Amino acid sequence: MDKKNRRWLIAPSILGLALILSLAWGYREYTMRKNMEVTLENNYQRLFFDVKKHVENVQTNLSKAMVANSTEQNVLLLSQIMNEAYFAQDKLAQLPVPQADIAKTQKFLNQAADYSYYLIQTHLDGKPLTNEQRGQLANLQENSAAFNSELSKLQAQLAEKNFVIGSLSSKQTARVEKGNENIFQTTLVNIDKNMAKVPRLIYDGPFADEMINRKPVGLTGENISKEKAMSIAKDFFGANKVRKINSFEEGEHIDEVAIPSYNFSIQLANTTDESVYIGISRKGGNVIWMRNSRPIGQEKITIEQAQRKALEFLESKGFKNMEPNYYQKYDGGVLFNFVLTEENVTIYPDLVKVKVALDNGEIVGFDAAQYYSYHQDRNLNEPQLSLEEARSKLRDDFEVNSSRLAIIPKGKNEVMCYEFKGRYLNGEFIIYVNADNGKEEDVLQLVIDENGTLTF
Amino acid sequence: MKITKRKVKYLLLTMIFTFTFLSILTYFKPMDYLTEAEYNKALAPRVLYWGTQGEDVKKVQWRLVQWKYLVGDVDGIYGPETYRAVRRFQQKNGLKVDGVVGPETAAALGITLSEARPASSAGLNRQSDEYLLARCIHGEARGEPYIGKVAVAAVILNRVEHPNFPNTIAGVIYQPLAFTAVADGQINLTPNKDAIRAARDALNGWDPTYGALYYWNPATATSKWIWSRKVTLKIGKHWFGV
Numbered sequence: 001m002d003k004k005n006r007r008w009l010i011a012p013s014i015l016g017l018a019l020i021l022s023l024a025w026g027y028r029e030y031t032m033r034k035n036m037e038v039t040l041e042n043n044y045q046r047l048f049f050d051v052k053k054h055v056e057n058v059q060t061n062l063s064k065a066m067v068a069n070s071t072e073q074n075v076l077l078l079s080q081i082m083n084e085a086y087f088a089q090d091k092l093a094q095l096p097v098p099q100a101d102i103a104k105t106q107k108f109l110n111q112a113a114d115y116s117y118y119l120i121q122t123h124l125d126g127k128p129l130t131n132e133q134r135g136q137l138a139n140l141q142e143n144s145a146a147f148n149s150e151l152s153k154l155q156a157q158l159a160e161k162n163f164v165i166g167s168l169s170s171k172q173t174a175r176v177e178k179g180n181e182n183i184f185q186t187t188l189v190n191i192d193k194n195m196a197k198v199p200r201l202i203y204d205g206p207f208a209d210e211m212i213n214r215k216p217v218g219l220t221g222e223n224i225s226k227e228k229a230m231s232i233a234k235d236f237f238g239a240n241k242v243r244k245i246n247s248f249e250e251g252e253h254i255d256e257v258a259i260p261s262y263n264f265s266i267q268l269a270n271t272t273d274e275s276v277y278i279g280i281s282r283k284g285g286n287v288i289w290m291r292n293s294r295p296i297g298q299e300k301i302t303i304e305q306a307q308r309k310a311l312e313f314l315e316s317k318g319f320k321n322m323e324p325n326y327y328q329k330y331d332g333g334v335l336f337n338f339v340l341t342e343e344n345v346t347i348y349p350d351l352v353k354v355k356v357a358l359d360n361g362e363i364v365g366f367d368a369a370q371y372y373s374y375h376q377d378r379n380l381n382e383p384q385l386s387l388e389e390a391r392s393k394l395r396d397d398f399e400v401n402s403s404r405l406a407i408i409p410k411g412k413n414e415v416m417c418y419e420f421k422g423r424y425l426n427g428e429f430i431i432y433v434n435a436d437n438g439k440e441e442d443v444l445q446l447v448i449d450e451n452g453t454l455t456f
Numbered sequence: 457m458k459i460t461k462r463k464v465k466y467l468l469l470t471m472i473f474t475f476t477f478l479s480i481l482t483y484f485k486p487m488d489y490l491t492e493a494e495y496n497k498a499l500a501p502r503v504l505y506w507g508t509q510g511e512d513v514k515k516v517q518w519r520l521v522q523w524k525y526l527v528g529d530v531d532g533i534y535g536p537e538t539y540r541a542v543r544r545f546q547q548k549n550g551l552k553v554d555g556v557v558g559p560e561t562a563a564a565l566g567i568t569l570s571e572a573r574p575a576s577s578a579g580l581n582r583q584s585d586e587y588l589l590a591r592c593i594h595g596e597a598r599g600e601p602y603i604g605k606v607a608v609a610a611v612i613l614n615r616v617e618h619p620n621f622p623n624t625i626a627g628v629i630y631q632p633l634a635f636t637a638v639a640d641g642q643i644n645l646t647p648n649k650d651a652i653r654a655a656r657d658a659l660n661g662w663d664p665t666y667g668a669l670y671y672w673n674p675a676t677a678t679s680k681w682i683w684s685r686k687v688t689l690k691i692g693k694h695w696f697g698v
Contacts, residue, residue, distance in 0.1 A: 007460065007461070008460065010460070010464055011460055011463060011464055011467070014464070014467065086623070089622070089623070090622065090623070090627065093621070093622040093627060093631050094630075094631070094632065095632065096632040096633060097632070097633070098633050098679075098681070099620075099621070099631060099633070099634055100681050103620040103621075104620070106619065106620050106621065106622075107619040107620045110619035110620075110623070111619055114619070206617070207618075207619040212618065212619070248689055248690060248691060249689075249690035250688070250689055250690070251686070251687025251688045251689060251690065251695065251696075251697065252686075252687060253686035253687055253688050253697070253698070254688050254689060256686055256688065256698055257665070257666035257667055257668065257688050257689075257698065258666045258667040259666050260666075261666060263664065263689065265601075265603070274601075275602065277603045277664065279664065279666075289662060289664070291603070291606075291657070291662060291664075293602040293603070293653075328660065330656050331653050331656065335660055353660065353661060365657075365662070367661055367662055369661070369663065369666075370661070445580070447580045447581065450510065454580070454581070454582060456580055
């Protein structure tokens, strides 16, 4: 062949090579995608079958708990119900379905677990089940049975159609709206609808409806107007300190939050942007929280100086007898937890947090949401036990460093306890012993470092 | 035939350009993200500087004495002599000369800045919660005002406490179809300082939403269902609701 012809071949051969390369690359991508899809699908299938199994176990254990008569057996069964219900909830929430479709089901499982925990506690307190509690258990059993049979049906249908759960995650809302042909999702939606009819469980635990819909007890007085709230906000910072104040836009259901409030963003004098925020309760017009989000410069004052500033600030805002508890140093500021003390009793529910900037001692954060949620006039009774009697309830080798009387929240109630702070095997702990009956109510672990204290 | 040769040249040039462009796209990292060292500093503010006292300072002084940067007592107080010795050490070792012992200087000194913890509390901290929350804030609410970032974190924490949702922070954040930033992978961006600050404020209890469980951006929300929520408050571009 002559030179001309060979030259002519260069371009097509490069293009051909490129085509082959891209085909090979494409095939590789395709197999990789296939692999990942299968892995994901296997995981989803596993979750689904697990949910089914866990719900089954909840159902059978509930039936057993209703038959069993001894406290020991009941405690064992209830602890299994608690575990299985939490497992089911956890795995259900990992399936690729919208939260709205399984919200009630999750609530059912969480409350079943929470309720079991509550019953374990009453059992350990030596109280037998009441008729009402038996009724609630029967109810739970019935509902988990219904739930389980729906899942069984679904599983049979899925097996028949070789359904791929992973296909749900893409464009599924559109598909469901189209014709609700998707059995998987519609079954879950149906289960969820039935769960909405489950009678409300009455008990004391963190997931109980009563706890979730709790109203603040510390707010008193009339509802105030927005103008009044605005002037309260201005007064909070002092005269002529506020250059500009804007309220946040509100929705029509603003009154249905935990603490209905007016919220403002504020530009202080000598600053360039609206970096300060404040929330003021509608009822009573109390400042619920304030936060100045300005950047904080080089540290110039000590923690002790900052604490004095915080205490002065609280005094000036009308919070008397507040005792500094723990602090957390972060982002150039230090956040103090202050709790109310009355007649030498530390009242933990009445907590106010104050954050002080360590560059100039300015108060950059204030949060009394918890204080206003729990603060009330309390009748502090004399404790039935003496300090020594309570002390004797602790382990002998727990090295007590300090002790005092304290009120701690316990479910929806509050209990008076002796608080023992101390060390065990080099770890720092706080142990609360009921001041009336000597029951060990709570144990906290403290992690203390140079930036403050964390409780676990 | 010259034309063909030119064409080949063009083809090659285009390919080179495309590859350069692609590799820039793949490896480019915008400047507003923190470097790893900066991030570590923001996340774990364990740094020693003038005035710090304690075991860690002793460790630093001990090394400096061993390596003849410091002539003086190993007293555990970060005073002027320690400060000057640290500066000399940093200068010699090509570190940023600021007289502060941060993670990098500590690594160069061959020590780690954390006291030995008893077994019962070893590894107990809040950093993983902070970090995960910060990532979610960064992915979901990068352009929002500070309060909007805290509000997003507060919604996540409110969900953890609520029976209708998973019971851990990771469970809530990674619940399928719950957050767009998780679905499209934006959550894996390195969070900036504001996101970390907001995560800390939220973990320390500030809830500007008063218990909201949902938020959505009316401009981009695709789900009709979200509008059936009870609207309570607008912060930045997001509506919050229960």
